[in-house]
Amino acid sequence: MAKVLVVTxxxxxxxxxxxTAALGAGLAQMGEKVVVVDFDVGLRNLDLVMGAERRVVxxxxxxxxxxxxxxxxxxxxxxxxxxxxxxxxxxxDKDALTDEGVGRIIADLxxxxxxxxxxSPAGIERGxxxxxRYADEAVIVTNPEVSSVRDxxxxxxxxxxxxxxxxxxxxxxxxxxxxxxxxxxAARGEMLSIDDILEILATPLLGIIPESQDVLRASxxxxxxxxxxxxxxxxxxxxxxxxxxxxxTVTMMVPVERKGLMNRLxxxxxx
Amino acid sequence: xxxxxxxISGRTASAPVARERLQIxxxxxxxxxxxxxxxxxxxxxxxxxxxxxxxxxxxxxxxRMERGKHVSTLEVDIExxxxxxxxxxxxx
Numbered sequence: 001m002a003k004v005l006v007v008t009x010x011x012x013x014x015x016x017x018x019x020t021a022a023l024g025a026g027l028a029q030m031g032e033k034v035v036v037v038d039f040d041v042g043l044r045n046l047d048l049v050m051g052a053e054r055r056v057v058x059x060x061x062x063x064x065x066x067x068x069x070x071x072x073x074x075x076x077x078x079x080x081x082x083x084x085x086x087x088x089x090x091x092x093d094k095d096a097l098t099d100e101g102v103g104r105i106i107a108d109l110x111x112x113x114x115x116x117x118x119x120s121p122a123g124i125e126r127g128x129x130x131x132x133r134y135a136d137e138a139v140i141v142t143n144p145e146v147s148s149v150r151d152x153x154x155x156x157x158x159x160x161x162x163x164x165x166x167x168x169x170x171x172x173x174x175x176x177x178x179x180x181x182x183x184x185x186a187a188r189g190e191m192l193s194i195d196d197i198l199e200i201l202a203t204p205l206l207g208i209i210p211e212s213q214d215v216l217r218a219s220x221x222x223x224x225x226x227x228x229x230x231x232x233x234x235x236x237x238x239x240x241x242x243x244x245x246x247x248x249t250v251t252m253m254v255p256v257e258r259k260g261l262m263n264r265l266x267x268x269x270x271x
Numbered sequence: 272x273x274x275x276x277x278x279i280s281g282r283t284a285s286a287p288v289a290r291e292r293l294q295i296x297x298x299x300x301x302x303x304x305x306x307x308x309x310x311x312x313x314x315x316x317x318x319x320x321x322x323x324x325x326x327x328x329x330x331x332x333x334x335r336m337e338r339g340k341h342v343s344t345l346e347v348d349i350e351x352x353x354x355x356x357x358x359x360x361x362x363x
Contacts, residue, residue, distance in 0.1 A: 146289050153297050157304050189284025196290045200297060 010151030012122030025224035026242035051222025064101035175206035207241030210255035
């Protein structure tokens with residue numbers, strides 16, 4: 001049965017789009033049929049991170065308004081044949097999205113895919129509430145930082161009250177994905193610890209993605225990090241998170257700083 | 272090891288401060304959450320009950336809640352027009 005998963009956070013810049021692309025590609029690499037849907041109307045970026053920016057013809061709003069058919073707006077990934085993208089509109093205003101329209105598209109996507117990943121815009125406005133509206137599960141992307149944790153708490157409250165599942169008295173299954181984790185700063189006590197974050201948010205952990213140059217490099221070339229450099233630390237962390245989403249039990253690895261002797265002597269930070 | 276590093280660097284860890292500030296803040300914010308909805312619900316139900324007996328101007332029904340450290344107060348302020356009994360008699 002199809003699963004609708006919203007990738008959300010409240011706060012901007014924490015890694016929602018990167019994580020949507022990486023988790024979507026990771027699931028597709030495991031043989032699942034996946035669509036990633038960009039809900040950031042007016043500020044779309046998932047197309048860019050997926051490397052499909054020049055192939056966008058129709059978008060989510062066109063489908064909501066009946067200008068285009070869903071099949072016309074879906075873009076198939078060039079690397080993975082079972083990965084698709086439904087882009088957001090760059091020009092329309094976000095009010096063009098309606099609850100009813102989004103509900104129709106999600107219902108349609110459910111008949112065609114195993115996983116529907118909704119990349120939420122930042123904030124708690126219409127775009128964000130519609131991205132989570134029909135979700136069965138939620139990945140809350142959180143940085144180990146006070147402002148991000150506070151916003152995650154707010155989003156958790158919304159997932160428990162404003163979703164269709166919550167209104168039916170059911171629960172949206174929630175997971176915390178910690179991104180931009182810097183083991184050096186954690187060891188020096190300069191960053192909220194994983195345990196602190198999980199205790200405060202009282203939500204289970206899906207994965208810990210280390211801060212890494214590989215993430216930036218992957219988005220520079222328009223490739224999800226799990227595809228661009230599968231051996232890199234963030235890619236491996238995302239693949240572990242994907243396995244957990246699929247119900248496997250995978251031991252949680254807390255990233256540790258790997259410093260060479262020279263780097264240590266020179267005081268350089270490991271990339 | 273961590274403490275040793277801290278001694279050498281002369282810095283104190285700021286993470287425990289972050290954790291404590293967040294815990295206090297979120298305890299407060301979680302309390303506020305959903306409160307507007309609760310008040311709206313109370314207001315609608317109080318209005319419905321009183322309206323069964325008295326003709327009311329819905330705008331003149333004010334429901335307010337104040338959260339104190341130990342007790343909270345619920346204030347209900349309903350303005351009833353003079354001669355409401357007559358209007359009630361007319362309604363019946």
